[in-house]
Amino acid sequence: MSATAAVRVAERVKPTVDTERGHRIRLRLLYVLAVVTNLAIFVYGFDYYKLSAMDRPFSPKHHMLRPSGPIGLYLGFMGVALFIGIFLYPIRKHWAWLGQIGKTRHWLDIHVLMGLTAPFIIAFHSTLKFRGIAGMAFWIMFAVSASGVVGRYLYAQIPRRVTTVELSMKELQELQESLSRELATQRLLPEADLKDLLRMPNAQQVARLPIPIALIYMMILDVVRMFGVARLRRHALSVGEYLTTLFGFFPTQHRELEKAIHAAAEEAALSKRLLFLSRSQKVFHLWHVVHKPFSYAFAVLALLHIGLQFVLGYF
Ligand code: HEM
Numbered sequence: 001m002s003a004t005a006a007v008r009v010a011e012r013v014k015p016t017v018d019t020e021r022g023h024r025i026r027l028r029l030l031y032v033l034a035v036v037t038n039l040a041i042f043v044y045g046f047d048y049y050k051l052s053a054m055d056r057p058f059s060p061k062h063h064m065l066r067p068s069g070p071i072g073l074y075l076g077f078m079g080v081a082l083f084i085g086i087f088l089y090p091i092r093k094h095w096a097w098l099g100q101i102g103k104t105r106h107w108l109d110i111h112v113l114m115g116l117t118a119p120f121i122i123a124f125h126s127t128l129k130f131r132g133i134a135g136m137a138f139w140i141m142f143a144v145s146a147s148g149v150v151g152r153y154l155y156a157q158i159p160r161r162v163t164t165v166e167l168s169m170k171e172l173q174e175l176q177e178s179l180s181r182e183l184a185t186q187r188l189l190p191e192a193d194l195k196d197l198l199r200m201p202n203a204q205q206v207a208r209l210p211i212p213i214a215l216i217y218m219m220i221l222d223v224v225r226m227f228g229v230a231r232l233r234r235h236a237l238s239v240g241e242y243l244t245t246l247f248g249f250f251p252t253q254h255r256e257l258e259k260a261i262h263a264a265a266e267e268a269a270l271s272k273r274l275l276f277l278s279r280s281q282k283v284f285h286l287w288h289v290v291h292k293p294f295s296y297a298f299a300v301l302a303l304l305h306i307g308l309q310f311v312l313g314y315f
Pocket residue numbers: 086087089090108111112114115116118119141142144145146147148149150151152153155288291292295296298
């Protein structure tokens with residue numbers, strides 16, 4: 001094994017300082033904020049939103065919630081801020097000075113958060129009525145956002161170092177073999193269950209699968225892996241721990257066991273990613289071809305809608 005691959009294996013298997021903790025906490029707080037904000041608007045506006053267009057002007061909440069009312073307008077501004085935030089991620093790829101700020105994956109996390117929040121905020125801004133240019137922009141945004149979920153999954157399937165040609169395919173295989181050896185020496189996990197977890201479909205079969213089936217198959221393997229990991233963990237659990245770990249789906253307090261399980265799960269995930277790598281790269285490429293133009297179509301329609309409101313004197 002090459003020295004670089006050996007270092008990478010050591011980095012993966014040994015516990016290291018968690019440099020991502022701060023980002024994870026901030027991200028979770030932002031998700032909580034997004035969910036609470038949307039829920040608050042939904043609860044406050046529920047009796048208004050369910051009225052027909054004819055009845056709405058008679059509601060006491062109409063002057064607040066209509067798109068040009070104080071809350072409606074504020075939601076529109078929030079939508080514009082999210083819109084700008086979402087497009088900072090692709091813009092960052094072209095602006096060198098912006099590219100130097102922060103990590104790309106953190107920017108993508110924020111892009112995803114904003115991309116998931118924006119359709120809800122815009123839906124409330126439009127009072128759940130989607131007509132004209134704004135309605136078209138909304139549905140395109142909704143489709144882009146939904147397709148983003150698939151894109152995010154694919155993004156995670158392609159090792160970044162492979163895409164940047166830093167880590168060759170050979171090194172990835174070395175990494176995988178080394179993890180297998182590590183697990184064999186640990187002898188903490190029952191061999192039969194370990195084999196089940198690491199069993200993968202045949203490479204030729206995978207290569208022949210139509211792309212949509214390959215995508216679904218990858219997702220199924222991820223779910224199967226979760227169950228395989230839980231089964232491995234259950235071997236070491238007491239009755240009480242069965243409950244506290246929800247039948248092995250959550251980690252235990254046993255550090256050595258968790259380390260071994262983590263290494264096994266890593267290896268299974270890596271094998272799957274390797275096996276499907278060429279398929280995921282192909283789908284991800286196709287996905288970009290769809291996500292990008294639709295995003296720009298949405299941007300043009302959204303800008304047209306905002307421009308029209310200027311002309312009509314709402315600002
Ligand atoms: C209003 C919604 C959204 C818009 C307008 C939007 C727009 C964009 C644009 C313009 C790109 C750059 C495409 C390229 O460089 O080829 C992009 C990339 C991406 N977006 Fe979105 N997006 C939205 C929502 C989402 C959501 C909700 C997710 C995930 C759940 C997501 C995941 C991604 C991923 C994974 C990438 C590719 C990252 C990469 O290859 O560097 N997007 N998005």
